[in-house]
Amino acid sequence: FTTHGTHLNTLPGKVTLCDLFEEDESSDEGEDNETITFRNPLEQPREVSVKTLRHEEADYIAKQIHQIQSTGELMTDNGCIRPIEFSDIMILMRNRTHIDIYEDALKQHGIPFIGSKKGGLLENLEIRDLNCLLNTLITPYDNLALAQVLKSPIFSASDDNLILLARENNETHWYKRLLLLAEHDAELSKPLQRAARLLPRWQQLAEHLPVHDALDKIFSEGNIINRYIAANKQQNKQKIAANCQRFLELSLETDSGRYPSITRFLQRLSHLQNYSANPPEEPLSQSNESRVRLMTIHGSKGLESPVVFLADCNSTASNKNAYASLVRWPAEKSQPTNFQLQLSKDHTDQITQRLQQEKLDEQQREELNLLYVALTRAREQLYISGVASNRSQNHSWYQIIADGLDDITERETSFDETNCKVYRHLAYDHCAAEQTNKNVLTEDNSLHIDERLLKPIEIQPKSNFLIAPSLHTTSLHATGLHTDFNDSVLIDTSDKDDDKTGNNISPNNIYQREVAIWRGTIIHRIIEQLCIAETYPATENAVDAIRQQIKTDVLFSRPAYIDYLEACVKEAVSTYNHADLKFIFKPASETQRFNEMPLMYKQQQQAVYGFVDRVIKSENDIMIVDYKSHQLDDGENTRDSALQFSTQMDYYRSGIKKLWPEHAVKAGILFTHHNEIVWLD
Incomplete structure (x- = not known):
């Protein structure tokens, strides 16, 4: 191999080779000497330890990352010296086989990371x-x-x-x-x-x-x-x-x-x-939070990181040649020069052994190339670790690195009493780094600010014109509950609340007002569900299903109102089934029906929006119906009450005309308590 000199001589650097993690023989002796006692399996679970040496290695890496970040170790970033963050750290592995172990260790130590689990x-x-x-x-x-x-x-x-x-x-x-x-x-x-x-x-x-x-x-x-x-x-x-x-x-x-x-x-x-070879992947993190990157060496090609942990370096690929195909196909040839099946080692001839050895040499060369990629990902700090094995690992990455570092490293003990071999090149001067940071912070970094941004924002005067006329009733003004709205014109957003209150609510009885608001909302909802079911007249089964669903909601959100529910159901069903109103709830089959139809448009630079309770569209005509649950006093009549909503219905009519300009629009107020509709034409 050609000697490389691509390292950055001017940057401080460190290589740490952690001792292999091995079984603790003293713990095995302690387990043998433990007294065997009986346990109640119904009260005391069996203690089964699933912790392996690889778990210890993962725990060491997580602790070391936490130590680097918490102690404020330094690095150079675009010519500036700053503390190392989680995003400056990368963990590399040969494959994804044991990636779960390392991810779990990072989770246990509260270290944010971006994983590389395939199809997870x-x-x-x-x-x-x-x-x-x-x-x-x-x-x-x-x-x-x-x-x-x-x-x-x-x-x-x-x-x-x-x-x-x-x-x-x-x-x-x-x-x-x-x-x-x-x-x-x-x-x-x-x-x-x-x-x-x-x-x-x-x-x-x-x-x-x-x-x-x-x-x-x-x-x-x-x-x-x-x-x-x-x-x-x-x-x-x-x-x-x-x-x-x-x-x-x-x-x-x-x-x-x-x-x-x-x-x-x-x-x-x-x-x-x-069964799929490509199960769905976890999405890539889009957060700006600093995170450790955990990936395979193949996935890290082209990337660099100030700090790199090379994990599981003592493992080697097992020989699985038996009964596999042996193919020799040079890149410059149009066809293979050799294609054969391999037998077990005892039944392999010399020619096949020679071909196998050539293939093994090529694989070892590729392994060294991959090791080169892994080592050159680190800019300033490189940590190497591995797990001891009973098999001979003379050609493992760990042994290759250990042999190369023997003459230039010193023995040290890390903060968690782990023995390591360490090589250092230069070091950061923390005092100088702090002074550099101070100088950077005290530089004149003032920005030019547009003077127009310093002027107060001019706010247009609020419009007191409200679409829902019920908000202007004497009773509501007397309560002090009138609310100023912004320039957007509201259609029917108060209809589910304020204009279902009715005129019979005492100004001083806020509870009755809230009940009336809730009552109007429930009646609207029941009629809407009956219209969606499209069963006319409404059957007991359909009503029971709606009642049960709404009852569950009421018990959860407003249990104090449950006693009013049955009256609301009866009023809504009575309105829906009333013979005089059949043309609204059971129109001709060729018509189009819309429930709680949203409207939004602009008129005179004002946003107009709201929901129309019921829209029935025929070939040439459109009916729009708005439900009102008002309970009128003896001295009131439906015509006068309906006229209060004429402005609101005009806005509805304008919105519908924008959708279907060729149709004639007819608008009406349906009083559910009185089963009567009043047309506003």
Whole structure:
């Protein structure tokens, strides 16, 4: 080999060769002398140690990295001297076989890292939780999958919660037990209440939506990613969020999205994990956080790092020539010069042995080339470690490096009492480095600031014109609850809150006002669900299903209002089934119907937005209907009350005309308590 001189003579450097990690004979003698005692297997688990020498090596590397970072060791970066950060450190390995051990050691010591596990996405705990969630939605009686989902950050149930479910003997399946507990136990824990509220809804989504759309809604309604972020350590937050997002993307990418059902998607994931040569990879970290890089030597080609740990250097590839093919195909030839099958060593002839030796020499040359790549990744510090083996390792990388360093290294003991051979070249002057940093900080780095940025921001005067007329009623002004809005014009955003309060609410009774707001929201929701079901008139089964779902939600969010629920259901169903209103809820089949239709447009430089409760579009005409749950006094009539909302309905009409300018638009207010509609034309 040609002698190389590419090292940086002006930079301080260090090479540390750690002694091989070997079995501690004294610990074996201690184990032999231990007294054997009986244990109760129901109360005391068997202690099985899975720690190997490679675990000790990984622990040494993690401790050494922590020591480098915590003691503020220095490095040179673009001519400036600064402390070493995690991102300046790289761990290199020959292959990925034992990469899990090194990753676990870094996790235990709280060191953030970027891993190099191939196809590891589906093996992560958060992905297994999401798999169990999808399984629960299509097979709700899988008790084990449900238990994992409840225990996961999706619901964060405690052990006591699961014990409560396990002790319920009235039903075989935990899913039924959960729903029954939520229905009859008002003091049920929040995680179980939340699960009983969300799982039935997500089951409905799973039945009607493609897997990506269902997962998208589940992630949104369940706040999945944020809950996993909150449940994990700081160094894992970004990785877990990226994994969850990658799982969501995978549901769309798998076979170009041609698997619409959850069942087919889970089958595809199982195939990718168990049979595919290229299972889904973990996404690369996009965080700016400083992280140790952990990769194979092949993957590090072209990269450099101030500090490099070369791990597992004492292992060698085993000879697996028996019954394998032996091919000699020179690059300049158009065909192989030799092709044969190899037998066991006892049945190999001399010609084959010569060919095998030539191939072995080539492999050893490639191994040395790979070692050269590994050693030249380090700019300033290089750490070499390995695990002792019973087999002869005279040609291992560790022995080659040890032989080369014998005459130039000194014996030292590291901070954790590990024996090492160390070679040093120059050293940093910490005092000079501190002075350099001070000089850099005191330089005049002032920036030119545009004077216009120093002027106060001119804010346009707020518009007091509100679209929802109910906000201008005497009762609301008397309460002092009037709210100034910004320049955006609001359509119906208060409809779900303020304009369902009615005029019969006492100004001083805030509780009644809140109940009225909630009552209007519930009636809207029930009518919307009945319209989506498209069953007319509404059947008892359809009403019961909606009642049960809303009851679960109310018990979770507003248990004090549960006594008002039945009256809301009756009012909504009465409105929906009323014969005079059939043309609204059971229009002709050729019409298009929209529920809670969003509108957003600009008018006179103001943003107009809101939701129209019901839109019915025929060939030439469009009806827009807005529900109002007002309970009018004896002296009031529906016509006068409806006129309060004429401005709001004009904005609705304008928005609809922008969508369908050729259609005639008819707008009406439907008073649910009185089963009467008033047209505003």
